Amino acid sequence: MADGPVRSGRSVAAAPDVRAVVVGTGPVAAAVAAAWAPDVRVVDETPAVDPQEALRGAEVLVLVAHPGDLTVTAGRRGPDGHAAAVAHAQRTLAAARAVGVRHVVVVTSAVVHGASPDRPTIHDDEPLLTGRRAVADGLVGHLLAVEAVVARTARRRTPLVTVLRPAALVGGGVDSFVTRHFEAPRLLTVRGVARPWQLVHVDDVAAATRFAVERGLVGPLTVGPADVLTPDEVARAAGMRTVELAAATAFGTAERLHRVGVLPAPAAELAYVVYPWTVAADGLTAAGFVPQRSSAAALEVLLDGVRGRLALGGRRVATRDAAALGAAGAAVALLGTAAIWRQARRR
Template sequence: MAGRQVRSGRSAPGPAADGSSHDVVVVGDGPVAEAVTAAWGPRARSLAEVPAQDPEGALTGASVVVLVAHPGRIDAVADHRGPQGHAAAVAHAQRTLSAARAVRAAHVVVVSSAVVHGAHPDRPTVHDDAALLAGRDAVRDGLVGHLLAVEAVVARHARRRAPLLTVLRPAAVAGGGVDSFVTRHFEAPRLLTVRGVERPWQLVHVEDVAAATVFVVEHGLTGPLTVGPPDVLTPAQVSAAAGLRTVDLPAATAFGAAERLHRVGVLPAPSVELSYVVYPWTVAADGLTAAGFVPERSSAQTLDALLEGVRGRLAVGGRRVGARDVAALGAAGAAVALLGTAAIWRQARRR
């Protein structure tokens, strides 16, 4: 990906040459794409996808194209495995970027996620120019694999001089109906933590991610940009706000359980996604902050929105918890926390 450039005083492009007021095309489906379309207002029109037949016609009149690669729905890509599983997404990204160039769009913005940088116990703060997962560390399944596959296409297009190209990589997105392995982490009766690891929590509201797509075009920012609020919550603050106790497991136990659940088909998402709810991956948002972008909502406020969204999703008080409940969660963190909680209950009964 090319380095970031800042063009001070640049304003968003005006109406298309044909007089259409819809000079912004938002490509994508799900809550993130819906928020982006709303942020652009009457200038924008939305497409679930750019069709294979006449893709240029679908983008005619667009001076700005926003490709929302982040679906914001856990079921959208959870069972996509390996290169073949992401082939359709790769072809669509290629088609969209080529069509945007053909219609001479001035700026293309791609909404990805900071998950492409990975999460691990000693993960430093993620800066805009941080390396992506690669080689043996690259994830091939689920959301992470999906976004890495799309970003590989974007990186090839970034070598060209036009159009301007920006990739937004937000921290954990919540609010506005976003349903992810992060949001579902809060649907278990206890929050999973890995023994010996302090996992800071940074959450960015989907509407702030959407606002960032407008900001980068208005300010002519290009290259990769991380997105997130400046405040970071401690596990104790998150637990207190959620009103949930934690279940603390050794890493081998937690990841082993997640892998077994995935192998037998209880969890559609790969066990590696557990990393993103137990290990750090906070972002610095260097370029956006330097240019003056400030998210309207803090991590604490976004956590409140997340908790409101999952309220009542799982009621386990007074009834047995079985495999069906685990499967309903769909996220490794919540499922492993559920199993860990069940183990604690069994130990308590024996005592």
């Protein structure tokens, strides 16, 4: 067996047989690799040449489609922006089948189900976003594109396929539109919506990959702790004040700012920090899986991780530059512009 993770983007023909191969980079892949250690091989990217050699000898493949790094997917727009991810997923899953991998686990996110003002709790068998409701850009578009590839593989009898769709991720260096929401001087809320908060630690998602394989769980599985925090509980724990905007103001301005490159993530992804997308985790809970950290504990991890950082409009700025932004800009820091504050005051 391997002594520990071996990172490679090339052929690993000389590597010994292992129980699992983890394919991916970033904090989510790192946590998954740690959960499977020591019998694991880590491959940053399945090579285009001899992809089977990267997976040969493994019983389990964990394809980490969610990088946990906002910078990886923020600039991807439309189908062309996700073409490389689609091609990578296709060759990875084809190679897994070719070398006889028994069980494939793919880590995406519950964002593929969407967020909306009246979004009910997400269950394992919920449909994915489609048509006009689907987000083509950024993280959501990236994961929907990968899931389309996975769905075709899941129709085959072999290998077994499990798709884990966690709630908002925290911990282990995760950087997302959710974590950056808490780097702003104030928390943005949309008028008339009380957004509940469910946070899951990346180590619990990693543990769920092993649990699903060990219990033989297949199909889509949402991942998240049982507790859900109210907006007031989150604001108190964070020690932050909130700023409320009309939805039209928030999303309209975010769209314009994204178009000119001020916001790193698509405006549609703003929905995931102001609207509900709580998961039920039906299948994992029924099988006996219990996350080690609650949403409350995960929030503490998140707050510890962002302490000392400042993000305006999801874009980080140096602390020394914060004073120059002025009180108006700080009041609506999630969207990063004093113009929104003036619009909100006029309304």
